[in-house]
Amino acid sequence: MRVEYINPFVESAYNVLKEVLDCPVTRGELYLKSASTPVLGVAVLVGLAGDVEGRVLFDMNRATAVAIASTMNGEELQKLDELGKATITELANMITAQAVTKLYELGFRFDLTPPAIFTGDNMEVSTSQVEALIVPMEVPQGKLEINVAIRERA
Amino acid sequence: MKLMGGMPNLNEKRPLGLRDDGTPYRVLVVDDSMFVIKQINQILTSESFSIVATAGDGEEGLEKYKEFFPNIDLVTMDVTMPKMDGLSALEKILEFDRNARVVMVSALGKEDLVKRALMTGAKNYIVKPLDRKKVLERIATSLKL
Amino acid sequence: MNGADTMSRNGTTGEKTGTDFKMVTFSLGGKDYGIDIMKVKEIVKYSDYTYVPNAAPFVRGVYNLRGEIISVIDLRIMFNLPAPQSSGEIQEGLILRLAGGDMGVIVDAIHGVVSVSSENFQPPHPLFGDVNIKHVSGVAENSGRLYILLDVEKIFSTEEVSRKPEPQVPTVDVARTKERAPAAEDGPETAFIEETLRTFRSFFVGPGNREWYRSRFLEWKAQRGEKDLQITSPAEADLFLASFYSTDSGRFWSRELADAFSGLLEKPAGKTVTVWNPGCGKGFETYSIAAALVEKFPDRGIKIWAHDIDLLAVSTAPNLVFPQADAPEYLRSHLVQGKNGYSFKSAIKDRIFFEYHNVLHDSVLPELDVVVARDLVSFLKDADRKKLIEEFHERLRPMGLLLLGTHERIDDPVRWKRVENKGVAAYKKIQPGVEGENEE
Numbered sequence: 001m002r003v004e005y006i007n008p009f010v011e012s013a014y015n016v017l018k019e020v021l022d023c024p025v026t027r028g029e030l031y032l033k034s035a036s037t038p039v040l041g042v043a044v045l046v047g048l049a050g051d052v053e054g055r056v057l058f059d060m061n062r063a064t065a066v067a068i069a070s071t072m073n074g075e076e077l078q079k080l081d082e083l084g085k086a087t088i089t090e091l092a093n094m095i096t097a098q099a100v101t102k103l104y105e106l107g108f109r110f111d112l113t114p115p116a117i118f119t120g121d122n123m124e125v126s127t128s129q130v131e132a133l134i135v136p137m138e139v140p141q142g143k144l145e146i147n148v149a150i151r152e153r154a
Numbered sequence: 155m156k157l158m159g160g161m162p163n164l165n166e167k168r169p170l171g172l173r174d175d176g177t178p179y180r181v182l183v184v185d186d187s188m189f190v191i192k193q194i195n196q197i198l199t200s201e202s203f204s205i206v207a208t209a210g211d212g213e214e215g216l217e218k219y220k221e222f223f224p225n226i227d228l229v230t231m232d233v234t235m236p237k238m239d240g241l242s243a244l245e246k247i248l249e250f251d252r253n254a255r256v257v258m259v260s261a262l263g264k265e266d267l268v269k270r271a272l273m274t275g276a277k278n279y280i281v282k283p284l285d286r287k288k289v290l291e292r293i294a295t296s297l298k299l
Numbered sequence: 300m301n302g303a304d305t306m307s308r309n310g311t312t313g314e315k316t317g318t319d320f321k322m323v324t325f326s327l328g329g330k331d332y333g334i335d336i337m338k339v340k341e342i343v344k345y346s347d348y349t350y351v352p353n354a355a356p357f358v359r360g361v362y363n364l365r366g367e368i369i370s371v372i373d374l375r376i377m378f379n380l381p382a383p384q385s386s387g388e389i390q391e392g393l394i395l396r397l398a399g400g401d402m403g404v405i406v407d408a409i410h411g412v413v414s415v416s417s418e419n420f421q422p423p424h425p426l427f428g429d430v431n432i433k434h435v436s437g438v439a440e441n442s443g444r445l446y447i448l449l450d451v452e453k454i455f456s457t458e459e460v461s462r463k464p465e466p467q468v469p470t471v472d473v474a475r476t477k478e479r480a481p482a483a484e485d486g487p488e489t490a491f492i493e494e495t496l497r498t499f500r501s502f503f504v505g506p507g508n509r510e511w512y513r514s515r516f517l518e519w520k521a522q523r524g525e526k527d528l529q530i531t532s533p534a535e536a537d538l539f540l541a542s543f544y545s546t547d548s549g550r551f552w553s554r555e556l557a558d559a560f561s562g563l564l565e566k567p568a569g570k571t572v573t574v575w576n577p578g579c580g581k582g583f584e585t586y587s588i589a590a591a592l593v594e595k596f597p598d599r600g601i602k603i604w605a606h607d608i609d610l611l612a613v614s615t616a617p618n619l620v621f622p623q624a625d626a627p628e629y630l631r632s633h634l635v636q637g638k639n640g641y642s643f644k645s646a647i648k649d650r651i652f653f654e655y656h657n658v659l660h661d662s663v664l665p666e667l668d669v670v671v672a673r674d675l676v677s678f679l680k681d682a683d684r685k686k687l688i689e690e691f692h693e694r695l696r697p698m699g700l701l702l703l704g705t706h707e708r709i710d711d712p713v714r715w716k717r718v719e720n721k722g723v724a725a726y727k728k729i730q731p732g733v734e735g736e737n738e739e
Contacts, residue, residue, distance in 0.1 A: 003614040003653050019283050030610055034660040072189070086188035092263075093187070093234070094282050097261030101281075104264040112262070114186060114236050131660040151663045152652065 001133050001150050007029070008102035009056070009095075012144050013137055016095045019073050021139055022068050028136030029113070033097035041065075041120050042080065044092035047113035048100075055151035056099075057132070060094040062120065064142025071141060080119060089117045170294050171203030178204035179297065180225055184243065185232035185259065190282070190287070194230055197286050198293075206291035212238025216246050223251060229295065231276070233260035233267065241271060248275045257296050259284070320417040322439075323393060325406040325428075326447055328380030333413065333439065333446040340396040342409055345371060362403050363498050364394060368491070368531065371403035377454075395451055402455055413446070415439045420448070429536060488528055489516055492539070495529070499536035501678050508543070508677050511706035515542055534732045545673045545705040546723075549580065552587035559723035561591050563700055565669045571600035575667050575694065577658040578675035579605035579686075582616030582651075588671055589647045590633050604664060606656040616653040618642065658681055667694045674704040697730035 007018035010027065017025045036057060043063040044058040060068075062080055068091065070077045077084050093115050100110045132149040170179050181203050183194050191208050198205060207222060209215040212235055217221045219226055229247065231239035240258060247254045263281040271279055277296035280289055322333035323342065345362060359371045374380075392405040420437035432473045436450040493512075496502040504512045519539055520528060530536050547556050548717075568574075572592055579585045585605040592601045596617070607613040620640040623631075656662065659679075669690045676684045691701050692714055701715070702725045709715045715726040 001608075001655055003655050006610075006614065006616055006655060016283060030655075032608070032655065032657045032660065034657070045739065073192070083188055083192065086190075089191045090187045090282075094261040097234070098263070098280070101263040104266070112234060114234055129661050131656060 001131070001148065002152070004106060004108070005103065005148070005150060006133065008099040008106070009133075009146065009148050010135055012098035012102060013095050013135055016091070016098055016135060016141055020091065020094070021068065021141070023071075023140050024115075026138045028138065030136075031134050032135055033132050033147070036149055038118065038147075040145065042088065043118045044089050044115050044142050045118065046096040046115040047082050048093050048096075048110055048150060049113060050111040052108075052110060052150045052152055054130075054148070055104045056092070056096045057147040057149075058088075058095070059147055060088075060144035064144060067141035068144075069140070085119070087151060089115045093113060170204035170290055170297070171198060171201040178202050179227040180204050180206045180222075182207045182209065182222065182226045183219055184209045184212070184217065184218075184227045184229060184235075184240070186210050186235045187232070190232065190284075193284055194289070196282065197289050200286075201290060203293075211235045212240060212243030212246075215243045216250070219247050219254065220250060227255065228293065229254065229256040230259045230293075231256050231282075233258060233262055233271075241267070241274065243276055244271060244276055255296055255299070257293060259289075304350050309504060318562055320420075320439075321412055321414050321445065324410040324413050325391075325393070325411065326408050327374055327378065327406050331410070331444050331446045333448050334393065334395070334451055336412060336447070336453050338397065340394040340401060341680070342391075342393055345390045345392050345402070345403070345405060356721055359405060359734070360634060361494065363494065363524045364401065364403070366498055367401065368495055368498065368529070369394065369401045369403050371405060372455075373405045373408070375405070391505065395455070397455055398452055400567065402451075413441050414439050415446075447491040473645055488520075492516060492519075492528070492530055495531070495541065496536055499530065499533040500540060502536070502540060502543075503677060503680055503684070505681060505684065507684070507703075507707050510708065511543060515539065518542075518636070543674070543677070543688075543704075547584075547587075548674065549583060551583050551626055551630060552591075554627055555721065556723065557591045557629065559721035560588070560702065561595050562720035563702070563723070563725050564595055564669070565698060565700070565716060566593070567596065567599060568696065571602055572669070573665050573667050574603040574669040574671065575664055575691075576603055576605040577607075579607050579613065579616065579653065580609065581612045582619050584671065584673065585616065585651055586619070586643055586647065587630070588669075589643075589650050590630055593633070593647065593650070603651045604662075605651055605653045606658050606662070607653075608657050609653050610653070613653050613655055617648065617651075635711055658687065662690075664694055666694060666696050667699055669702070670695060670699045671702045672704075674707070675700065677704065677707055692728055695728040697728055699728045701726040701728065 010030070014025055014027060031065075038057055038059045040059045041061040042059075045145060046056045048054040048056065065088050066077055066080050069080065069087040072087050072091065080088075093112075093147065096112050096115070100112050103110050130149040130151070132147045135146040135148070137144050137146060162254050168176075172268050173179060179242075181198060183191050183205055185194070185208075195205050206226065207218045213238075215229070215240070216229065219229065231240045231244055235243075238246075240260065244256050244258070245258045247256060252275075254275075256276050258268075258276045258279045259282065260267075260279070261282040263279075268279045277299050278292045315630040323336055323339045324333045326332070341362075343362075352668060356574070359373045361368050361717075362371045389408050389409070389608075390405045392403055392479060395402045420439050422437055434450055434454045436448045439446050439448060442491070493504045495594050496504065510520075530539055547553050552560070574588060576585050576588060582605060585603060589601060589603055605613070605616065620637060623634070623641050626634060626641060633643055633647050635644045657674075664671060666687065672687075676687060688709065695701065700718075701709075702723075703709070709717075709726055713731065714729050716729050718725055718727055
C-alpha cells in the first residue's frame with residue numbers, strides 16, 4: 001500500500017474513536033497480512049473507489065461491538081440488534097470518510113461506498129488474496145482491527 | 155460525542171426548534187443509518203424541533219419532501235447513500251422547490267464535495283462525528299437563510 | 300505419624316521433612332539424578348538443534364534458544380552411559396543457568412520438580428555410581444527414590460566442556476540441520492556461523508552468495524582466530540556481513556554505479572519504462588534509478604514501484620530530505636531546495652510509488668522492463684528466494700534487466716543471461732523459445 005495512504009487511516013481511526021467513545025485509545029503496531037478474511041465475528045466493509053480500488057474492513061468480536069455501540073448510544077445494549085449494527089456501521093463509515101477527506105487534502109482522489117455489516121450469522125465475506133495493512137486499535141470496550149487493502153487502478 | 159437529549163435547556167431563550175409563534179420547525183431527516191437518524195432526532199427534539207419524517211436514501215428523501223411539501227422547514231441530508239446519493243437528492247429537491255432549506259450532514263468533508271453542495275444550494279455542511287452544539291448552531295444559522 | 304511431619308511423603312519416622320531444597324529430577328542411564336532448581340533455566344524438548352558432527356563427543360550440537368546460541372551436551376555420553384544414537388527424535392533436556400553462561404543438556408527423561416530438605420543430603424559414597432565423584436554434591440532420598448545431586452557448576456567448568464568444538468575432519472552428517480548441507484570443504488564451524496547469521500540477521504547462505512560467504516569466512520577466521528570464531532551477537536553478525544552489502548548501499552548511487560547501470564539498459568518497447576524496486580529501504584537507491592532513467596530516456600514515461608517491509612524506512616521515502624552534501628554532483632540538477640534541506644523535484648518524485656508491502660505477498664504490477672533487487676534475496680529463506688526470483692522472471696519482459704546485489708548470483712544460464720557493464724553485473728531474462736535480440 002502506498003505509504004502516503006497509511007497515516008490518514010491511522011490518524012482517522014484514532015481521532016474518530018477518541019471523539020465518539022471519549023476514552024483512552026491505543027494503537028498497536030502496524031503490519032501486513034497476505035490475505036484479509038475477517039476473523040473476529042463482526043465485520044464492517046466499506047468500499048473504496050476513485051483513483052484506487054479497495055476496501056476497509058473493520059473486524060471485532062461481538063462483545064466489543066455491543067460495548068462500543070452501547071457507549072455511542074449512551075445506553076446499555078443487550079445484544080447486537082438493528083440499532084447496534086447501524087451504530088457500528090456508522091463508526092466504520094466515519095473512520096473511512098475522515099481518512100478519505102485527509103487523503104483528498106493530500107491530493108489523492110478517493111471515494112467511498114456505503115458500508116455493509118456482516119456478523120457471525122451471515123459471514124460470507126470471501127477470502128481474497130489481497131495484501132492488507134492491519135491497524136490494531138484498542139479501547140476499553142475491546143480490540144478492533146482496521147484492515148485496509150488498496151491497489152492503484154492500472 | 156455526548157448525547158444530551160432530555161437535558162433541560164439552560165438557555166433562557168426559547169428552544170431553537172420553536173418559531174416565534176411557538177410552533178416547532180418541521181424537519182425531514184435523510185440518512186441511511188438508523189443510528190444517525192436517532193442521533194439527529196435526539197439532538198433536535200431536545201430543542202423542540204419536530205421530526206416529521208425520515209428517509210433512508212436520496213430517492214425516498216425526495217419523495218418525502220414532495221409528499222410533505224410545503225410543510226418541511228428543513229432537511230438534513232447525508233451524502234453517501236445507496237440508490238441516490240445526497241448531492242443528487244439535494245439538486246432534485248431544489249429543482250422541485252428552490253426555497254428548500256437543506257443542510258448536508260456527512261462523515262465526508264472533502265473540499266470539492268463541500269463546495270459543490272454549497273454551490274448547488276445547500277445552506278450548510280456538517281461533518282460527522284456529530285457534536286450537539288455544532289449541529290444546533292449550524293441548523294439555527296441555516297434557518298435564518 | 301505426628302503432625303510435624305508434613306510435606307514429604309516419606310513414611311519413615313525420625314526424619315525431618317522440611318523442603319528447603321528443590322531440584323529438577325530426571326533419569327539418565329537408568330539412575331535418577333537431580334539438579335538444583337536454581338541452576339535450571341527451563342525444561343525443553345530438543346527437536347530443532349543443529350547437530351554438529353565431530354565436536355567434542357559429548358557436545359551434541361548447538362541450539363537456538365530464542366536468539367541465543369547455546370551448546371547442547373549429552374550427559375549420557377559425558378558420563379559414559381549408554382546413549383541411543385541420534386535418530387532425529389525429540390529429546391528431553393534442560394537449559395542450565397551457569398556462572399559461565401547457559402548450557403543445554405540432554406537426558407533420558409525428565410521427571411519433575413521434587414522438594415527435599417537439605418538436611419537429608421548424604422555425601423556421595425566414593426564407590427557410588429558411574430558419575431565422577433567430584434561432580435556430585437550428594438545424594439538425597441525422596442519418596443523411596445534415591446537422587447544423585449549433580450554439581451553442574453563443577454561439571455561444566457572442566458576444560459573439556461568449555462572449550463569450543465574442535466574443527467575436525469568433517470563428515471556430512473547433518474540430518475538435523477534444516478534447508479542446506481554445507482559442502483564437503485565446509486567444517487562444523489561454518490555451520491555455526493551460518494546458523495548465527497540466520498538467527499541474528501535473517502541472512503541465508505545459499506548458492507547465490509556462497510562464493511562471497513566462503514571467502515568472507517576464511518577472512519573472518521584469519522582475523523578472529525580459532526577461539527573467537529563464533530558470532531555471538533547481532534553486532535558481530537553485522538561485522539561479518541559488512542562486506543556483503545552492495546556498492547553504495549543505503550546512499551545515493553555514485554556516478555560510476557549510475558553510469559554502469561545506465562549502460563545496461565535497453566530502450567523500452569513501450570511508452571513507459573516500468574521498474575520494480577523491492578527492498579528499497581529509505582529510497583536512496585530508488586531515486587538514483589529514477590534519475591538515471593530520466594536522463595537516459597527523456598522522451599519516455601517512467602514508473603517505479605518501490606517496496607519495503609520496513610515501515611519506518613519506506614514511509615520517509617516519498618518526502619526524503621537531505622543535506623546537499625549527501626547528493627553526488629550528477630544528481631544535483633534533479634534537486635530542489637527546501638526549508639530543511641534538499642529533496643527531489645516532482646518530475647522525479649511523481650514517477651515513484653513507495654509502498655509498504657511484503658513482496659512475498661501478491662503484488663500488482665504491469666510487465667516490467669527492470670527489476671532492481673539488491674541484497675534482498677539473500678535475506679529470504681530458500682523457498683521464498685526461489686519463488687521471488689521466479690516471479691522476477693515471470694514479470695520481466697523478454698530481455699528485461701534484473702540487477703541483484705554485488706555479491707549475489709544466479710546460476711541458471713537457460714533462463715538468465717549474465718551481462719556486465721563497467722564492473723557491474725546483471726541478468727537479462729531469456730524467454731525460452733523466443734528469439735530475443737542479443738544485446739551484446
